[in-house]
């Protein structure tokens with residue numbers, strides 16, 4: 001059964017000079033207990049999509065489509081219900097924990113806050129739960145008394161994860177949870193996320209520009225380009241044998257040391273992602289695509305079946321499918 005279902009979700013920011021179509025017609029599902037990764041370069045709309053899920057976008061953002069969390073449409077929820085859902089049913093871990101934590105409050109108080117606000121524990125029980133949560137993220141209980149500036153980047157990110165776990169949500173959205181960390185700490189935090197998700201049967205929607213990280217943690221991978229999903233499928237398959245030329249280039253941009261598959265992959269992408277206010281006609285990727293055909297300048301192909309449980313939005317995939 002799907003815990004999260006996105007149906008034709010779009011997000012447009014209204015700014016002084018016009019409209020920015022940041023997310024365009026995204027449909028995805030995340031099953032209970034599963035992990036879905038959303039990959040893409042900077043500006044592809046990943047964070048906008050994540051924020052839309054819990055209605056955390058600024059007022060100038062207009063969201064369309066349907067976002068069903070356990071069958072309930074997030075976009076039409078009353079604010080009271082929305083507040084109850086945040087933390088308790090779905091929580092979010094942001095990129096760079098220094099921005100997510102209050103610098104002048106002890107971390108234990110911050111971890112306890114969602115429990116107290118949602119009336120899930122009285123202060124004494126909340127204190128015990130904080131110690132338990134710190135233990136789960138590999139930190140000693142006395143750290144509850146620390147202020148964020150007394151912790152390392154990795155420890156701060158662990159605190160954010162403890163906060164996200166506090167109310168035992170069914171869904172955690174992790175937006176670049178390890179990007180600001182050095183490689184060793186990144187690996188530790190990723191292992192922690194994997195373990196916690198498996199142990200607590202939590203569904204995970206994880207966002208990263210790094211396909212290799214997502215392939216390691218997630219079951220399914222969605223690759224976004226210019227606000228659209230251009231490829232979707234089991235993560236190992238999308239990472240190692242991507243069907244869309246953009247996913248192939250993205251995978252090649254993060255070669256795995258000693259992995260012959262990634263060494264054979266095409267080189268990283270040239271050029272820049274397009275300005276969403278001036279998207280190229282046809283397939284948005286065609287000006288950067290190494291295998292573009294003339295028709296790609298005018299034809300915007302939808303997601304086509306690309307093997308079992310896989311889809312990709314590319315004219316070559318469509319041609320192969322039509323020929324078979």
Ligand SMILES: Nc1ncnc2c1ncn2[C@@H]1O[C@H](COP(=O)(O)OP(=O)(O)OP(=O)(O)O)[C@@H](O)[C@H]1O
Nearest residue numbers: 013015020022041042043044045046047048049276
């Ligand atoms: N508040 C805003 N007002 C106007 N445009 C915005 C706003 N926030 C984001 N955008 C634009 O929406 C597009 C998608 O941005 P978003 O931050 O979702 O991308 P991203 O893939 O998460 O990038 P990154 O990895 O750099 O965080 C970008 O073109 C960005 O400039």
